Amino acid sequence: MAAPLAYSLIATDLDGTLLRGDDTVSDRSLAVLAAAVAAGAHHLVVTGRPAPRVKPLLDDLGGGGLAVCGQGAQLYDAGADRILWSVTLDxxxxxxxxxxxxxxxxxxxxxxxxxxxxxxxxxxxxxxxxxxxxxxxxxxxxxxxxxxxxxxxxxxxxxxxxxxxxxxxxxxxxxxxxxxxxxxxxxxxxPRGVTKATGLALAAERLGMTAENTIAFGDMPNDVPMFVWAARGVAMGNAHPDLKSAADEVTSSNEDDGVAVVLERLFGDAGEVKL
The missing domain is CATH 3.30.1240.10 (Hypothetical Protein, Haloacid Dehalogenase-like Hydrolase; Chain: A; domain 2)
Structure with a gap:
């Protein structure tokens, strides 16, 4: 019987977090995300970028699935190229x-x-x-x-x-x-009251997951609400001091595969729990 996953939902910011400075995702990060998904976890992008600026990046990450865009104002179905839910600013x-x-x-x-x-x-x-x-x-x-x-x-x-x-x-x-x-x-x-946390919570509900199942990665103060909501928040080495103060852990920088460093520890052995 397979061991339970430490976290079944992996929420990653893009810029300054999963993406390197040239807007690419390293082979190392792609490999460990694929291993995590194969072990039964779900990867969810949670970004400030609006939906139209996310789809090409999601194609590199496997294409379909949900993404939280626009700082939580949009829930985007990349496979259908459709916004499922949005809040506009008056x-x-x-x-x-x-x-x-x-x-x-x-x-x-x-x-x-x-x-x-x-x-x-x-x-x-x-x-x-x-x-x-x-x-x-x-x-x-x-x-x-x-x-x-x-x-x-x-x-x-x-x-x-x-x-x-x-x-x-x-x-x-x-x-x-x-x-x-x-x-x-x-x-x-x-929009007032809209944050990455509100968008992430909505996406998690649709996926049948909860905050207790979630590990989140980010680099800027807009990620603080997401860290408060998730069970574990991991700040990048290049993160803003305010986010590092709110984090449970600080990893290496986005240029040094900080997301992969943590996920390899958690999912490096066929999804075995490694806390």
Whole structure:
């Protein structure tokens, strides 16, 4: 009789976590994820990227299945290329939130991720994409950002650090939206109450799994709610200090296969429990 799995649900962030800096997944990580799945575990991507920017990466990971996208605002069925559930950010509230932030710190530069499997990332003049491999469409005026339903707003400031911008945004926005920091140069506004944890919980329920079955990997403060929800949270060696403080364990960096290091310990022997 096979030994029970330590964790039957493996939740991984992408950027700065499972992905290396060149947007690839190492052969080592692919091999141990395949071994974990063969042993009976389920791998679930939980990312800030919107669904349209995730599908090519999921193809490298085996294609089908669920993914939590847009910081928890989208539950995406990659096999069917269909969004099963989504929450949009009210565009009037988003515009009002931007106004409150700019009243405190002057001009910020904004971008939005549109909702839907064909949604675009739109950027206003002055906004620089922090991740150059992600496609974006530049618009001439800010009001063009609100043309279609959106899942989130991305913010940059010419002088403030990400931590400083996020702190000001939280104070200024209040109950209008949730403020997260998901990567270098990436402070975001998303629907109030929506986090990676809410999306992960919804996906786990559909898969018949629970928090007690879940190990989660991440690198930025937006992963903190996921760590609080899951039975075990593992921060990458390159993680933000706030996430390391919330983690049960710190592994090596994304460039040094930190996810694989932990999973090899857990699933290296045909799924035998190794705690």
């Amino acid at each position: 565009r009037e509230l988003a515009e009002a939130a931007l106004g409150k932030i700019e009243a405190e710190i002057g001009q910020v530069y904004a971008a939005v991720d549109q909702d839907g499997v064909d949604g675009l990332t739109l950027i206003e003049p002055g906004y620089l994409m922090p991740h150059p491999t992600l496609p974006a469409v530049r618009v001439r005026r800010r009001d063009a950002l609100w043309a279609e339903p959106i899942s989130k707003v991305l913010l940059r400031h010419p002088d403030l650090t990400d931590d400083e911008l996020a702190a000001v945004a939280r104070d200024a926005v209040g109950p209008l939206a949730t403020v997260t920091m998901s990567g270098p140069g990436t402070v975001e506004l998303q």
